Amino acid sequence: MILTEDMYVPALRWRQGEYQALARLAAAAKDRTVPYVTIPEVEFDFELWQPKKTVQEHVHPFAARFNAKWGQRPAWVGVHPTISGKPMGDGRDIFTYVFEALREFQANAMPAVHLDASPPMVASVAGIVAADGLGAAIAVRLEDLMKPDARTRIEALTASLALSFDEVDLVIDLGAPNFEPYNAFAGALIAAMQKLGDLHAFRNFVVIGTAIPETFKDVAKGADQLPRHDWLFYQTLLGKLPPGMRQPNFGDYTIVHPEFAPVDMRKIKSAGKLVYTTSTAWEVRKGGAFRDHPEQMHDHCDSIVASGKFSGAGFSSGDDYIAKCAARTAKPSNQPWWKFVTINHHITHVLDDLSTSGAAP
Secondary structure, three states: OOOOOOOEEEEEEOOHHHHHHHHOOOHHHHHOEOOEEEEOOOOEEOOOOEEOOOHHHHHOOHHHHHHHHHOOOOEEEEEOOOOOOOEOOOOOEHHHHHHHHHHHOOOOEEEEEEOOOOHHHHHHHHHHHHHHOOOEEEEEEHHHHOOOOHHHHHHHHHHHOOOOHHHEEEEEEOOOOOOOOHHHHHHHHHHHHHOOOOHHHOOEEEEEEOOOOOOOOOOOOEEEEEEOHHHHHHHHHHHHOOOOOOOOEEEEOOOOOOOOOOOOOOOOOOEEEEEEEOOOEEEEEEEEEOOOOOOHHHHHHHHHHHOOOOOOOOOOHHHHHHHHHHOOOOOOOOHHHHHHHHHHHHHHHHHHHHHHOOOOO
């Protein structure tokens, strides 16, 4: 699977809002989207003070749900580090269990492994790539990229997986850095990437990062804007690449911070908010506690529709719902539903950005 210049890599945890956002994309959008999926950590029951599910209960539905929501379209699949070393009910590791189940659905899924993966995990992934012949992604965090031995470690992991570089998808995971000033960060990142050698040797080359805040507690109530530093920086990065250097495909964490974790909802009342992606910013509409007044979402949607930034009801499934909620012909639903609405719009908007901005590789 070779990414074309206008394809997009959203990094998603496999929770309801995320997989519904993928499933409800238009067919043309799905064709240009290759998600980097992470099987998330087990959610915690703060009332009982224990995990809500066992690892077996949590992971087992993944393959069937992946097939139902994404079918045989390509995707990378990784496992959150908090559960990656834990066994399934029958003793198999999570990677082996999941990919054996995906194989039954003839899924076009490739394992994604971090550069610092444990030897047992590397052995598991090596078995998967030997069985499936689809290669694998190697994810390199920013802090590892900046170390002088990054190239050597990538070579060693590639060899341990019994792969060559042309079977490896190199994913540079920036996390949530301070992108500003763009020029200085781009210069440092380019210098680090140059030390990896010829980037054209890899099957695919992707840079993922986010500027979305971990929490919206400091965002003002009412209407506010947050710059899309990740996207704006990416355009600067492409403009500074030296001649002949491979240009990465764009990826981001949509509108969910990679370190986001569920909180004790008995103590914290999450605000009702709408995070709407535009070409340079996220338009944020934020009110009071959602569960105390879910009807506030009608006003948030109406504000977006009236802002001049609305893409139109026909732009995506998410936009269609925003238009209906603004007109009060759809209910305010629940918070996971709004994650679907906003992520579905975000993915569609990024694909439009890549097609029209001239910033695609």
